[in-house]
Amino acid sequence: METATTARTGSWFCFSLRCVLLILAWKQGCAQIRYSIAEEVKDGTVVGNVAKDLGLDITSLTDRRFRVVSGSKEDLFAVNQNNGLLYVHGKIDREELCQGSGACLMELKILVENPLEMHYVSVEITDVNDHSPVFSENQQTFEIGENTQPGRRFKLHAARDPDAGMNSIRTYTLTSNDHFELDISQSDDDKIPFLVLKKSLDREHTSNHSLVVTAVDGGKPPRSGTLNISVIVLDINDNRPRFLQDSYQVSIKENIPPGTVILLMNATDPDDGENGEIGYNFAKTLRKNIYEHFDLDKLSGKITVKGLLDYEDSDIYKLDIEASDRGTPPLTGECSVIIKLIDVNDNPPEIEITSKSNIVSEDSKPGTVISLLSVTDKDSGPNGKIFTSIEANGPFELKPSYKENIYSVVTKGHLDREEVSQYEITVKATDCGEPPLSSFKTFSIQISDVNDNSPQFPQNPLQFYLLENNVAGMALFSVSAKDKDANENAEISYHIARDRDSNNMLSFLNINSENGQITALKSFDFETVKTFQFQVVASDSGSPSLSSNVTVNVFILDQNDNAPVILYPVSSNGSAEGVEEVPRNVNAGHLVTKVRAYDADIGYNGWLLFSLQEVTDHSLFGLDRYTGQIRTLRSFTETDEAEHKLLILVKDNGNVSLSATATVIVKVVEPKEAFAASDVKSSAKDDEETDVTFYLMITLGSVSVLFLISIIVLIAMQCSKSTEYTSKYLQEANYDGTLCHSIQYRSGDKRYMLVGPRMSVGSTIVPGSHANTLVLPDRRNTSDEVR
Numbered sequence: 001m002e003t004a005t006t007a008r009t010g011s012w013f014c015f016s017l018r019c020v021l022l023i024l025a026w027k028q029g030c031a032q033i034r035y036s037i038a039e040e041v042k043d044g045t046v047v048g049n050v051a052k053d054l055g056l057d058i059t060s061l062t063d064r065r066f067r068v069v070s071g072s073k074e075d076l077f078a079v080n081q082n083n084g085l086l087y088v089h090g091k092i093d094r095e096e097l098c099q100g101s102g103a104c105l106m107e108l109k110i111l112v113e114n115p116l117e118m119h120y121v122s123v124e125i126t127d128v129n130d131h132s133p134v135f136s137e138n139q140q141t142f143e144i145g146e147n148t149q150p151g152r153r154f155k156l157h158a159a160r161d162p163d164a165g166m167n168s169i170r171t172y173t174l175t176s177n178d179h180f181e182l183d184i185s186q187s188d189d190d191k192i193p194f195l196v197l198k199k200s201l202d203r204e205h206t207s208n209h210s211l212v213v214t215a216v217d218g219g220k221p222p223r224s225g226t227l228n229i230s231v232i233v234l235d236i237n238d239n240r241p242r243f244l245q246d247s248y249q250v251s252i253k254e255n256i257p258p259g260t261v262i263l264l265m266n267a268t269d270p271d272d273g274e275n276g277e278i279g280y281n282f283a284k285t286l287r288k289n290i291y292e293h294f295d296l297d298k299l300s301g302k303i304t305v306k307g308l309l310d311y312e313d314s315d316i317y318k319l320d321i322e323a324s325d326r327g328t329p330p331l332t333g334e335c336s337v338i339i340k341l342i343d344v345n346d347n348p349p350e351i352e353i354t355s356k357s358n359i360v361s362e363d364s365k366p367g368t369v370i371s372l373l374s375v376t377d378k379d380s381g382p383n384g385k386i387f388t389s390i391e392a393n394g395p396f397e398l399k400p401s402y403k404e405n406i407y408s409v410v411t412k413g414h415l416d417r418e419e420v421s422q423y424e425i426t427v428k429a430t431d432c433g434e435p436p437l438s439s440f441k442t443f444s445i446q447i448s449d450v451n452d453n454s455p456q457f458p459q460n461p462l463q464f465y466l467l468e469n470n471v472a473g474m475a476l477f478s479v480s481a482k483d484k485d486a487n488e489n490a491e492i493s494y495h496i497a498r499d500r501d502s503n504n505m506l507s508f509l510n511i512n513s514e515n516g517q518i519t520a521l522k523s524f525d526f527e528t529v530k531t532f533q534f535q536v537v538a539s540d541s542g543s544p545s546l547s548s549n550v551t552v553n554v555f556i557l558d559q560n561d562n563a564p565v566i567l568y569p570v571s572s573n574g575s576a577e578g579v580e581e582v583p584r585n586v587n588a589g590h591l592v593t594k595v596r597a598y599d600a601d602i603g604y605n606g607w608l609l610f611s612l613q614e615v616t617d618h619s620l621f622g623l624d625r626y627t628g629q630i631r632t633l634r635s636f637t638e639t640d641e642a643e644h645k646l647l648i649l650v651k652d653n654g655n656v657s658l659s660a661t662a663t664v665i666v667k668v669v670e671p672k673e674a675f676a677a678s679d680v681k682s683s684a685k686d687d688e689e690t691d692v693t694f695y696l697m698i699t700l701g702s703v704s705v706l707f708l709i710s711i712i713v714l715i716a717m718q719c720s721k722s723t724e725y726t727s728k729y730l731q732e733a734n735y736d737g738t739l740c741h742s743i744q745y746r747s748g749d750k751r752y753m754l755v756g757p758r759m760s761v762g763s764t765i766v767p768g769s770h771a772n773t774l775v776l777p778d779r780r781n782t783s784d785e786v787r
Helices: 002-028 050-054 058-063 071-075 288-293 504-508 671-719
Strands: 032-038 046-049 066-068 077-079 085-088 105-112 117-126 139-145 153-155 169-174 180-187 190-197 208-217 224-234 247-253 261-264 278-282 294-296 302-305 316-325 332-342 350-356 359-361 369-376 386-391 396-400 406-411 422-431 438-448 462-467 475-478 492-496 509-511 517-520 531-540 547-557 565-568 575-583 591-594 596-598 609-615 621-623 629-632 643-651 659-669 742-747 750-755 773-776
Touching: 032 046, 032 050, 046 050, 050 117, 066 077, 077 105, 169 180, 169 190, 180 208, 190 208, 247 261, 261 332, 278 294, 288 294, 288 316, 294 316, 350 422, 350 438, 369 386, 369 422, 369 438, 386 396, 396 422, 406 422, 462 475, 492 509, 504 509, 504 531, 531 671, 565 575, 565 659, 575 591, 591 659, 609 621, 621 643
Parallel strands: 032 117, 139 224, 247 332, 359 438, 462 547, 575 659
Antiparallel strands: 046 085, 066 105, 077 085, 105 117, 153 190, 169 208, 180 190, 208 224, 261 302, 278 316, 294 302, 316 332, 350 369, 369 406, 386 422, 396 406, 422 438, 475 517, 492 531, 509 517, 531 547, 565 596, 591 629, 609 643, 621 629, 643 659, 742 750, 750 773
């Protein structure tokens, strides 16, 4: 609108100027004619009738001559001599004749002859829109930085249009766009267009703007010319690198090997050149462990695992990544990368014993807590789910607490230190991972003693065999009891149970309270005492004290301390000597006499053997080794002596044999004398044997009383103990010419026989038996029996 207004103002100014000049000329009386023709009229076109317009007489024109004297322009117009018409002679080009956009007036001087007159004619050549606006260049390029502020003006090439007036350039137009507009500046008769930046440029959005400026004239129809404008937007570092996402999240397993690429960062920068070249870095505010575990390639943006990862140390890592361009100054974009670790079952459960009783009393009640423990697993999810069990060969169980993975080990039964004094308890914890991992924890529990066991003897009763003639004050034997308890509960002291009814033997016995060693204050004589019994009490030192007793049976073993005693012949003056008369006519095998002897010892020590030490005629008399019978070996002859002396040795069978001798005088008499002497001797002998029988009865009575007492004691012992340890005492009196006795008893799996001077035929001596004791095979174990 502003351009059109300016053009109209200029036209009216020119028109007014011409009117003023014409008026001034008319006032001065000048003859001036004005014509107007359009440019580019055809040759011969009549401009006007000069003669008529000058007031000349047309009828007298033949004598007058017209001539155009206008310099170089006179060739463009001519006057018809016949009729005085001014016409165009040639081609009229206003743009050639008149430069500029003002009125184009041709001042013609027309010379008229006959009479000579000079007239002035003005021919105005009006413009025809026969030219289009033309720019000096059809392409104009601008380089504009994208940081150029709006309002900046850029001068464009001005279009040129030779036409004038309304046909000249009226306006400029610009293709529609968001960033530029046109501004036309009037300079004299020229309109100069300017390209004005109305909105900031963004190279990243549009790096090149192509515009078209059109110059339009005022002709009808209007004509136009165009100018191509190319705006190259120069880049500045006005864009930060941008990541596709503000936050990235990636999940990886914790056992991922180092060097594995886990994420490729991709930031973009729309800037150009160095302004768009991006490098990657970790933010400086990261924790140190990030640099230990991850690495970032500065050029490619690859994030790789640098070290071993452990879910239990950290299950999530937050990496702040910076992307910086190389502009001046550089701009930086940021994003965060969240790396979540997926747990792998790489940690076995951990068992921690928080408290433990190292010692537990054996009288603890079931349910007693002996240990508290906690179980943890650094893994998570199923990998951290734990099943706990107890492995113990004892009365223990695992009880869970109100809090998860807290357990207590408690007793589930009674404890007995005497059976098991120490337990090894193993707790097993297994997680639910794939594959599952397990761990074990073993601890020891000592069972403390309670005095719940009394001392025990190995057997009851106890049997000891003691040789007679022991040294008074020396230890005889010892008893020992065992106590399953420990420490003071197992410290045993011994004492002999004494009461008013105890036998007198106990007054001669003493026992060491610490070791159970029994000593006797007197020497025992088998011939006086063969056995006695007492009780020993064993007490522990517990609180309260427990005790037990044992019956001790002591058997006195015989020693060969008694020499044989000759009963017949009767001893006198320290020697035994007897006279026997034998008829000469007796046959072989006749019993001459029988030597009788007694030994107070028993068994081997009392087993007597007879032998002839001296004899007048060995062929005449024989002595039975076992019975002491003297018999004739043959009949007497006339040549045999009438008196024979036999020295008989009687010895026992002890280790150190003791002996006695007897002398028998055998007188051989005639039969009649023998009968007479026999009668006399019978009467004397009856008296003598009466005394011997008396003494023999006293001896046998004493032995019988002792034997009965032994039988009674042994029967009482048999009734007080089991069948296995029952002792049986059997008397076997065997009198076969000498005093013999035997006592059989049982101890354990053996049978014993205490024998007198003579044993029945067929008896056997078991090797290893004690002196005067024969060991007989048990009838329960073998079919062979000692008789």
